[in-house]
Amino acid sequence: MGKYIHSVLLNEDKCIGCTHCMRRCPTEAIRVRNKKAHIIKERCVDCGECIRVCPSHAQDSITDSLDKLKEFKYNIAIPGITLYGQFSSKTDMNKVYEGIKMLGFDDVFDEGIAADILSVTIKDMIKNNNLPKPIISSFCPAVLRLIQVRFSSLIDNIITVESAMEVAGRIAKDMAMKKYGYKKEEVGVFYLTPCPAKVTSIKNPIGIKDSSLDGAIAINKIYGEIVKKMKDVESICEYERATPNGIGWARVGGQSYSIDVDNYIAVDGIENVINILEEIELGKLDGVVFFEGLACIGGCVGGPLNVENPFIAKSIIRELSTKATEKEYKSSIYTEDEHIDYYLKNEFINWTENIEPKGILTLDDDIQKAIEKFEKIEEILDFLPGLDCGSCGAPTCRALAEDVVRGFANVEDCIFK
Amino acid sequence: MSHSLIKLEYEILENDFSRAGEASSNMKKMLTHLGINSKIIRKAAIVTYEAEMNIVIHSKGGKIFVTVSPECIEIVAKDKGPGIKDLDLAMQEGYSTAPNDVRELGFGAGMGLPNMRKFCDDFEILSSEGNETCVNMKIYLK
Ligand SMILES: Nc1ncnc2c1ncn2[C@@H]1O[C@H](COP(=O)(O)OP(=O)(O)OP(=O)(O)O)[C@@H](O)[C@H]1O
Ligand code: SF4
Ligand code: SF4
Numbered sequence: 405m406g407k408y409i410h411s412v413l414l415n416e417d418k419c420i421g422c423t424h425c426m427r428r429c430p431t432e433a434i435r436v437r438n439k440k441a442h443i444i445k446e447r448c449v450d451c452g453e454c455i456r457v458c459p460s461h462a463q464d465s466i467t468d469s470l471d472k473l474k475e476f477k478y479n480i481a482i483p484g485i486t487l488y489g490q491f492s493s494k495t496d497m498n499k500v501y502e503g504i505k506m507l508g509f510d511d512v513f514d515e516g517i518a519a520d521i522l523s524v525t526i527k528d529m530i531k532n533n534n535l536p537k538p539i540i541s542s543f544c545p546a547v548l549r550l551i552q553v554r555f556s557s558l559i560d561n562i563i564t565v566e567s568a569m570e571v572a573g574r575i576a577k578d579m580a581m582k583k584y585g586y587k588k589e590e591v592g593v594f595y596l597t598p599c600p601a602k603v604t605s606i607k608n609p610i611g612i613k614d615s616s617l618d619g620a621i622a623i624n625k626i627y628g629e630i631v632k633k634m635k636d637v638e639s640i641c642e643y644e645r646a647t648p649n650g651i652g653w654a655r656v657g658g659q660s661y662s663i664d665v666d667n668y669i670a671v672d673g674i675e676n677v678i679n680i681l682e683e684i685e686l687g688k689l690d691g692v693v694f695f696e697g698l699a700c701i702g703g704c705v706g707g708p709l710n711v712e713n714p715f716i717a718k719s720i721i722r723e724l725s726t727k728a729t730e731k732e733y734k735s736s737i738y739t740e741d742e743h744i745d746y747y748l749k750n751e752f753i754n755w756t757e758n759i760e761p762k763g764i765l766t767l768d769d770d771i772q773k774a775i776e777k778f779e780k781i782e783e784i785l786d787f788l789p790g791l792d793c794g795s796c797g798a799p800t801c802r803a804l805a806e807d808v809v810r811g812f813a814n815v816e817d818c819i820f821k
Numbered sequence: 822m823s824h825s826l827i828k829l830e831y832e833i834l835e836n837d838f839s840r841a842g843e844a845s846s847n848m849k850k851m852l853t854h855l856g857i858n859s860k861i862i863r864k865a866a867i868v869t870y871e872a873e874m875n876i877v878i879h880s881k882g883g884k885i886f887v888t889v890s891p892e893c894i895e896i897v898a899k900d901k902g903p904g905i906k907d908l909d910l911a912m913q914e915g916y917s918t919a920p921n922d923v924r925e926l927g928f929g930a931g932m933g934l935p936n937m938r939k940f941c942d943d944f945e946i947l948s949s950e951g952n953e954t955c956v957n958m959k960i961y962l963k
């Protein structure tokens with residue numbers, strides 16, 4: 405268990421050792437040694453900040469290629485809701501889906517449909533349950549991992565439903581099996597992902613044993629091919645699609661809007677999320693009902709594996725999710741109540757596993773020894789210049805002192821020593 | 822019994838809202854490094870934060886001393902006055918003398934002291950009009 409830890413990956417050949425990523429990482433997971441950046445994998449929450457700031461594009465994400473489709477008899481693509489924001493608001497998404505199919509998929513299932521279903525579920529859970537407040541959204545896996553690592557006292561506040569991606573995967577697989585009689589292992593379900601965090605939550609999910617998804621393909625890796633194929637599309641089907649509410653989940657605040665709570669806080673950007681989680685831990689936001697925290701600026705439209713500029717994508721999503729005059733798509737899954745009941749009853753939605761805190765910041769399991777190590781850190785820190793210059797390859801003087809005590813670095817790494 | 826102790830000291834300035842919360846968040850990081858249970862850390866952070874804010878809002882400044890041993894977290898908040906006239910009243914939920922401008926910042930619910938008492942295992946407050954206020958709190962780890 406737990407071998408696969410994160411999906412952000414570094415291309416050593418491209419890395420110039422500039423330390424941009426190291427300074428930006430919110431969990432101090434990056435060190436630069438011998439002019440190359442390294443990620444301490446247990447600490448990485450896959451927020452993608454390092455991918456965004458890397459000037460030489462050395463930071464990337466582990467994703468799958470279309471070759472993996474060959475392993476299955478029937479393949480379904482689940483485009484992340486942000487895909488809506490990667491095309492102009494006038495584009496017929498049905499045509500986009502046809503383009504996706506021409507890349508080798510047998511069907512396409514909109515993640516936004518699951519967002520619609522989840523809106524109903526979460527709304528009910530908030531109404532009926534005596535959950536600890538504020539209830540924290542489980543949507544962004546980078547934020548979930550951040551909570552595990554740095555805010556584990558808030559684990560009980562996380563709403564115990566799966567993400568829209570996972571729910572969509574389960575429904576899509578289930579429908580294909582019922583409709584065509586395939587076995588589970590014959591159906592391949594692939595997420596078109598805007599971020600590495602989602603990739604990790606497929607390979608190493610939180611809250612459930614195994615993901616129903618079989619792989620993830622980065623949106624920016626297949627966008628060009630989709631556009632190319634769209635030119636050759638001859639006939640266009642009408643696909644089941646999300647409502648404007650579901651589409652709205654691609655930008656920050658969309659979830660909160662769709663579950664219709666008055667007292668919510670919706671925050672984007674990992675640093676901002678950290679600040680709000682600090683406040684929640686201090687009990688300062690007990691009056692807030694729902695907290696929607698998304699690691700990327702703008703929400704998933706700001707995911708590092710998208711193509712469109714996050715602000716433009718956000719405005720496209722806003723248009724699609726608020727425009728009453730647009731043709732309103734309603735999938736039968738969403739509108740027919742018995743369908744919703746079916747997917748609720750069959751545990752398509754709820755978590756089955758507890759989330760455990762990750763004590764990766766702990767200096768030693770024995771508190772006595774941990775105290776001694778902490779004292780040593782303070783001693784070393786007294787002796788370092790306190791400039792946080794980063795030349796030693798650690799993001800701060802404190803981080804270097806910590807590395808020394810953990811046995812990963814030497815005080816001599818400091819250029820002032 | 823052990824000899825290992827961590828002692829930290831934080832200077833808290835009167836009316837300094839910009840740095841308010843630094844002591845508690847710094848302490849929280851330290852406790853995380855020690856691998857202390859997150860629920861306990863949360864309690865310690867809440868009581869420290871409340872003590873910190875009371876010094877910022879109601880006093881002429883002071884200090885917070887944190888001592889951690891394998892058995893216990895001890896937090897002492899000590900200020901330079903002006904002290905509390907009626908301690909029983911101050912300890913009541915909802916009692917507050919916070920001025921309006923401070924209430925607009927979200928403080929002044931009169932819940933700070935009651936919450937400190939609620940979240941720690943031992944709570945002691947010493948104060949009288951014209952003197953310093955000293956709050957002594959302990960949270961046991963075992
Ligand atoms: N360090 C202090 N020095 C002087 N007076 C104090 C001090 N701490 C508390 N008080 C007095 O006790 C009252 C109650 O304190 P308490 O922390 O419970 O509430 P508050 O600070 O007014 O509001 P809240 O903590 O909910 O923001 C304060 O309004 C103030 O009059
Ligand atoms: S993805 Fe985020 S947490 Fe992971 S190394 Fe990069 S910046 Fe750090
Ligand atoms: S905000 Fe969305 S795109 Fe960004 S990491 Fe979270 S789930 Fe991924």
Ligand SMILES: [Mg+2]
Nearest residue numbers: 874875933934
């Ligand atoms: Mg107070």
